[in-house]
Amino acid sequence: MKSQNHKSIVVGAGIAGLAAAVRLRAAGHEVVVYDQNNWPGGKLAEYSSEGYRFDMGPSLFTMPQLIEELFDLAQVEIQPYFQYSKEETVCRYYFEDGTRFNAYADRNRYIQEACKTFDVDAQTLRKYLQRNAFKYNRTKSLFLEKSLHRLKTYLSIDTIKGILAMPRLDMLSSLDQVNRRTFKDPRLVQLFNRYATYNGSTPYRAPGIMSLIPHLEMDLGTFFPRGGMVSIPRAVHQLAIDIGVRFELSTKVDEIVCDSGHVVGVRAGERIERADHVVCNADMYSAYKNLMPRVDAPQKAMNQERSSSGIIFYWGIQRSFPELQLHNIFFAQDYQREFDWIAEGGEWHNDPTVYLNITSKKEAADAPAGCENWFVMINVPAKADEDWEERVAIARKAVIQKLSRLLNCDLAALIAVENVLTPPLIQSRTSSHLGALYGSASNDRMAAFFRHPNFHSTIDGLYFCGGSVHPGGGIPLCLLSGKIVAEIIASKT
Ligand SMILES: Cc1cc2nc3c(=O)[nH]c(=O)nc-3n(C[C@H](O)[C@H](O)[C@H](O)COP(=O)(O)OP(=O)(O)OC[C@H]3O[C@@H](n4cnc5c(N)ncnc54)[C@H](O)[C@@H]3O)c2cc1C
Structure with a gap:
């Protein structure tokens, strides 16, 4: 590790914040990471109940080399921290007309x-x-x-x-x-x-x-991390600790302190911690509104259309379904109508596309013997003015009907454990504006250019990483945003 000339604070221990922290520490900075939650990983969270374990957020893992890169940079052997395997079947698809399709990883197959x-x-x-x-x-x-x-x-x-x-x-x-x-x-x-x-x-x-x-x-390729998706942030968090990053979990940052065009540090309660660089991994919209209301926010980025959100049911299922894979999609009959609701403010329609992820297919310990842990998600708009309790009740009924029909079972009778995640809960747990899963949407050809940059144009020392800024949402892009930030800081120091 090089000498510690600079001090950097990262606000948020989401996957991008963790990646930025490791990279800055590997470059010799003193690094401190704050997160309001008592777990690292933000959206990559976990829920367990009665012998079932669920990944609550992402379920699809691609580009593992971006995790490998963090370990290489830190010159630490990855194996004891993190292991993963390649999937042979990418996804199993169900169409309403009875078509079934297994998308194999092998190109010819x-x-x-x-x-x-x-x-x-x-x-x-x-x-x-x-x-x-x-x-x-x-x-x-x-x-x-x-x-x-x-x-x-x-x-x-x-x-x-x-x-x-x-x-x-x-x-x-x-x-x-x-x-x-x-x-x-x-x-x-x-x-x-x-x-x-x-x-x-x-x-x-x-x-x-x-x-x-x-x-x-x-x-x-698509990959499965041993121990489930939460093992990704856990591995990077442990790596960060082992190379000397300090974590302040369960500590909400109340202000990113700036003065005369420079970043000063962060304030948590009464305490101000000073730093040369502050990397904001919190959703940029919420950060401008709540953590730095006097700092100029780029209006194009603030007004950009949010990505979709989701309603996710976590169901402990008292049966196993051999035909199902790790990833399964049950398509809506009328896809355009579904997106009219999600993205154009149209009417709710009662046949959503359902994504079903079952990690117990890979990790037997994720469900009791003979049972499965179902992560069941539908896409919904990221919106505040919606009665989400009512939506959840309607969606639950529609999803159960659809899956019962397509899998030829009485699904409601098989649900032993239940939990649900909604857009307002996603917002309150991670600060994601309106509960958007991926920051801003790519719904026009200029979207990439309007997305918030990885630095502030007038405040020296203020940087941004994570799903709400360039290059966008999803684990690989978040990891890349951490990399871009560390490279920009390195080029300036
Ligand atoms: C249900 C769901 C399914 C998804 N599926 C996939 C998938 O299959 N594959 C994929 O690649 N991606 C998926 N995504 C998207 C992916 O989860 C995100 O793009 C990515 O995890 C966002 O990481 P991030 O670094 O932006 O931080 P986030 O995970 O958004 O975390 C931000 C962190 O900042 C902290 N924070 C915010 N404000 C403060 C403050 N004031 N003080 C202290 N801490 C603060 C929060 O507590 C949080 O921990 C999914 C997301 C969800 C919710």
């Missing part, structure tokens, strides 16, 4: 299965997947790995290549238009439209470049 199930030929599918890979490889450097708000970014060869590739990135079409142009089978269009929800957007407005997301899942 996937294509073979898809050609048997859908009206598509291997060449069309292969070309689509190749184009997704092209979009990812050409733009990752510009849109994911660097600050979009520094001149330096635009002077690199990778960025220039990305800009030159723009006409082939489908920026002017929606994801739905790209998928409808490619596939004539509406089920396949629906399947590939779903990827817009990976950052809480609607496929009917999100730009076609978003078809790079299936590349992350299908080519780079």
Whole structure:
């Protein structure tokens, strides 16, 4: 570890805050992390009851190399802290017309299965997947790995290549238009439209470049961390402690203190702790409103459309279902109507797409013998003026009916343990504005540019990481935001 010339405070022990803390400590800073919760990980939380264990937040883990990188930087062997394995089946899909589809990780097997199930030929599918890979490889450097708000970014060869590739990135079409142009089978269009929800957007407005997301899942792979998703923040938290980061958990920061264009430190209650740099991992909207009301907030970022939220049921199920996988999707019949409600303020409709995650398929200890731990989620709008108690009751009934029908069982009778997470609860537990899962949505082609930068333009020493800022939400992008912040700080010190 290098000498400690600088002191950095990170507000929030979400996955991005933890990553930033490890990187800054590895660069020799004295680092302190504050979190209002008594656990590290923010949205990556856990709930246990009567022998069932549930991951409460994320369930899909991609790009594990970003976790590996933290251990490499700290020169610590990862194995004792964190282990994971690659999944052979990415997801099992259920359509209302009776179609079932297992999305295998192996490319050839996937294509073979898809050609048997859908009206598509291997060449069309292969070309689509190749184009997704092209979009990812050409733009990752510009849109994911660097600050979009520094001149330096635009002077690199990778960025220039990305800009030159723009006409082939489908920026002017929606994801739905790209998928409808490619596939004539509406089920396949629906399947590939779903990827817009990976950052809480609607496929009917999100730009076609978003078809790079299936590349992350299908080519780079999906993984399962031993011990469940909470083992990700726990491993990074333990690493941070072991290399000398100080944690102040159960401590709410009341103010990010700034003076005359410089950051001074943070105030928790009466106590002010000073630092050279403050990295805000709290949702940026809530941070401007509550922690630094006198600091100029970029209005475009503040007014950006929020990503979708979710209602999540955690159900202990007194039976096992051999046909189900770790990840399962039960599609709505009318996808467009579902997104009319989620993203356009339309009417609630009673047939939501249901995502079902069962970690006891991988970790037997997550449920009693012969039982399963079901994480059951539907997408809903991130909204304050909604009667969420009533919505939960209606959604519960609709989900139980749908799953009972498609799995041929009486689901209500199998639920032994129950808990539920709603948008207001997500907001109160993590400060996420309106309970948005992924910060701001990518519902127009300029969304990436309007997202909040990783630094403040006029307050020296004030930085931002996490799902509500560039490059966006989801674990991999949050880890990348921690990396971008640490690199910007390193370039200035
Ligand atoms: C139900 C659900 C499902 C999801 N599914 C997936 C998935 O499958 N895959 C995926 O990649 N992503 C998924 N996501 C998104 C992912 O969880 C987030 O993008 C990511 O975890 C956000 O991390 P973050 O670093 O922004 O911090 P957050 O997790 O938002 O944490 C912010 C932290 O800041 C702390 N904080 C805020 N204000 C203060 C303050 N004043 N003082 C002290 N501490 C403060 C909070 O307590 C919190 O711990 C899901 C999210 C949810 C909720």
